Amino acid sequence: MRVLAICGSLRKGSYNRSLLRAAAGLAPAGMEVEVVGIEGVPLFSEDLEKEGMPEAVAELRLKGKAADGILFGCPEYNYGIPGPLKNAFDWLSRSHGEPRTPFLGRPVAIMGASLSMMGTARAQLQLRQSLQACGALTMPSPEVYVMRAQDKFDAGGQLTDKPTHEAVAKLMTAFGAWIDKLKG
Template sequence: MKVLAICGSLRRGSYNRSLLRTTAALAPAGMEVEVVGIEGVPLFDEDLEKQGAPEAVANLRRKGKAADGLLFGCPEYNYGIAGPLKNAFDWLSRPDGEPRTPFVGRPVALLGASMSLIGTARAQLQLRQSLQGTGALTMPSPEVFVIRAQDKFDAEGTLTDQPTRDAVARLMAAFGNWIAKLKG
């Protein structure tokens, strides 16, 4: 089972990038998680799209289509979804010559980390709304909102907080079951 984990932050030392690396380490047996960034994805522009998908977009689309499920590491900026993540999502949601969005019927899960006291709850809610509009099958629970991320990761980006690691492991096990249920 292949999962493409998309980091919605451009920062190299992003807590969300570290969180996604943790999902790969805690994935259940039989699940392979590939963590990718969205660096190089240009601003969405229909005129540019008509010329053909830029290479960064085409690469992300190829990987997304080859995956059994998509996992979004969702940062929160100013009480909402991060601009770079929304931009990448907008590119990915386009049909690319197909009759419908590639998200239709696609198993998706979300998680996120923030330095705030409520984690990324608002951003995840906004992304869930966009995913619903594209026909994605977003896993309803468990949800993971890593709060006070600066206290839960060490200087190398390793998630050191055991309760949070346990929550991530539960999410990944549930996501594996979600994918299997929807594929079966």
């Protein structure tokens, strides 16, 4: 089973990328996780879209379609989805003449890390709503909200907090089961 893990932050030392890497290491047996970024995705415009799919979008889209499930590492900016992630999401939500986007009818899971005590809860809710608009089958629970991320990772980006470790492992196991269930 293959999972594409999309990091919603462009920051070099991103906690959300570190979180996804930890998730990859905690994936259940038989699940392979590829962590990717959204670097190089241009600002969406329907005019630009008419000119063709930008390379970075095409690559993400192909990887998303080839995966059995998609996992988001969702940061939070100003109580919501950061612009770069929403922008990449909007590109991926377009059908480009095909019957399916990477989201329609597809298993999706979300986790996120932020500096505040809210642990991206507000941004994750917004992302859930946008995924619903695209017909994604987003796993309802367990949820992972990593609050005060600055206390949960070491300087090298390793997840050092045991309860977070356990919560991430639990989500990954549940996501494997969610994917299996939806494959029927």
